[in-house]
Amino acid sequence: MQRYLQQLLDDIDTALKNVSMPFIEHELSVHERISADEEELNLPIRNLCQWTGITQEMLPPAAMLTDGDVHEVLLAMKKMLGAYNCHFILQTEVPEALQYETIRQNLDQDVKVMQWFDGFFELCKPGTEHKKCVLGEYCQCAFYEELFSGYANEELTAEDERARELEIELQYIRRKYGDDWMKYYPYHLDKNYDDDSGNPYNYGLEDDDENKDDWWRK
Numbered sequence: 001m002q003r004y005l006q007q008l009l010d011d012i013d014t015a016l017k018n019v020s021m022p023f024i025e026h027e028l029s030v031h032e033r034i035s036a037d038e039e040e041l042n043l044p045i046r047n048l049c050q051w052t053g054i055t056q057e058m059l060p061p062a063a064m065l066t067d068g069d070v071h072e073v074l075l076a077m078k079k080m081l082g083a084y085n086c087h088f089i090l091q092t093e094v095p096e097a098l099q100y101e102t103i104r105q106n107l108d109q110d111v112k113v114m115q116w117f118d119g120f121f122e123l124c125k126p127g128t129e130h131k132k133c134v135l136g137e138y139c140q141c142a143f144y145e146e147l148f149s150g151y152a153n154e155e156l157t158a159e160d161e162r163a164r165e166l167e168i169e170l171q172y173i174r175r176k177y178g179d180d181w182m183k184y185y186p187y188h189l190d191k192n193y194d195d196d197s198g199n200p201y202n203y204g205l206e207d208d209d210e211n212k213d214d215w216w217r218k
């Protein structure tokens with residue numbers, strides 16, 4: 001198994017280093033310019049297995065691997081997926097064997113190749129009932145639904161509203177920036193970072209100076 005795993009890790013590494021982005025292969029000439037909307041509609045689609053050369057069959061089931069092996073292959077696969085702009089991002093703590101199985105069992109998926117925006121690995125097959133996917137009780141779609149359903153139709157105090165904004169913003173930046181998310185921490189939304197005179201991280205974006213704009217009335 002060790003020899004096989006080394007070969008597998010080498011293959012994943014090769015895939016990581018040889019990403020071919022379709023829009024770089026076929027650069028548009030000036031005469032072929034298309035609008036942003038058209039570009040969105042015409043995003044190239046790639047099958048992840050064909051594109052990376054890594055297939056589900058190449059990845060041994062987690063049950064056949066030690067925890068250490070799972071850790072190593074999972075890390076390599078996450079890196080590779082990131083290089084293909086198909087980020088594998090979870091919002092909650094999930095055991096590594098389950099993360100690995102989620103990648104393994106969903107690897108055969110078609111992805112839109114995006115040039116300017118982040119793309120994400122689909123964690124559930126379309127149409128899968130919540131919590132019936134590989135992630136089971138860790139199902140991320142169910143997590144999102146619960147998170148947002150809690151927000152419907154409730155009256156919030158200004159303080160709660162701010163706490164909610166913080167929670168949503170944190171979900172977003174964790175997803176967008178992965179391990180680097182702390183660099184983008186929204187201090188201005190966190191009451192723990194307020195000082196006596198309000199929040200020091202107010203970037204001048206609050207509209208507490210509404211009156212400044214009506215100089216023309218005077």
Ligand SMILES: [Zn+2]
Pocket residue numbers: 123124128129130131132133134135136139140141142
């Ligand atoms: Zn799910």
